[in-house]
Amino acid sequence: MQIFEIHFNPKKETGTVFDTFCYEPESPFEKNLGNLYIISQLAHVLPPNSQLLEKLSQIIKNEYYSKSQRNPESSLKESLKKANEFLSKETQNGNVSWMGNLDMAILSIKNSLLNFTRVGSIEVYLQRGEELIDISSNLEFQNMEPYPLKVFGSIASGKLALEDKIISFTKEPSQLLLKDNLILELAGISDQKSLNQFLKEKKEAFSSINGACLFLIATKDSFFKNALTAKEPLKYFPLRFPIPKIALPPKNVSLIIILLVFVLTGFLIFRMETSKETKIAKENIELARSKKVLAESFLILKNRDKAVSLLQEALEIINPYPEKPEVLNLKNSIEATLKTLTESKE
Secondary structure, rough: OEEEEEOOOOOOOOOEEEEEEEEOOOOOHHHHHHHEEEEEEHHHHHHHHHOOOHHHHHHHHHHHHOOOOOOOHHHHHHHHHHHHHHHHHHHOOHHHHHHOOOOEEHHHHHEEEEEEEEEEOEEEEEEOEEEEOOOOOHHOOOOOOOOOOOOOOOOOEEEEEEEEEEEOOOHHHHHHHOOOHHHHHHHHOOOOHHHHHHHOHHHHHHHOOOOEEOOOEEEOOOOOOOEOOOOOOOOOOOOOOOHHHHHHHOOHHHHHHHHHHHOOOOHHHHHHHHHHHHHHHHHHHHHHHHHHHHHHHHHOOOHHHHHHHHHHHHHHHHHHOOHHHHHHHHHHHHHHHHHHHHHOOO
């Protein structure tokens, strides 16, 4: 894995602090969990919060590597719980200036498996071949509750391919890179030398912004011994890929073409309907998960009634999808929590 941490004008007085953190396993036991990467920003900083990003990142890192028998996704989930608990305590102690001002993306990579989450305006892009897509857009839910409860929630997962590039940036670099299509030039970079040249050529444009960019390239090392080939789509991140060419025999070409048109038309209609239903199901399942996370946050704040209401809403959302294994696990977890809350009230 090649890692580039780019900090644009960190000494510029803007009232905003930002940082990137890259953690690697420190013992043989921690290797099971892979690497952890964090990019973060805090706007309108007051003196008590000058070290908030570092504290929060350290809490996430400590919990992530605390139990090597867990898989990376479970470790990331537990890390987010710890982060939410920390921020809730800060709020209860009167530290509320970070609310609405915190942006952070957390990525874990083990072999070719990527798990990540984000909060705020941090964006995460994946570049594979000639495709460049925003893989963080589906992590934003419009119906989430306001801070302090809208902190860390949903996790996205997928498999990386060799030479994949992950580009994550804070707000100001995002605006510049996307506005002038500089992100396409950045995505074409493959080593430190070309990166230095790119930054040198765009020095004037970058001189006016303040923020960070985390740039990761999947290289052929021990972390990617089981990686996908570059032609394979990610399991969860939708990538477009070319339709394979079909060699037709010279005889009866017209008949074969007509047959193929009928077959492909029927297949595409079925695929579009299935894809639409699958997409809606995934969105609803993720929404239910987010409500469950919010409910846990309300329990931390000792608002039992709101937590129960959110859990009941989550159950209603996933009831139409009983055949999905992930729904069954989520449903059992929600029902167990509701039962505990009901019994404790009695």
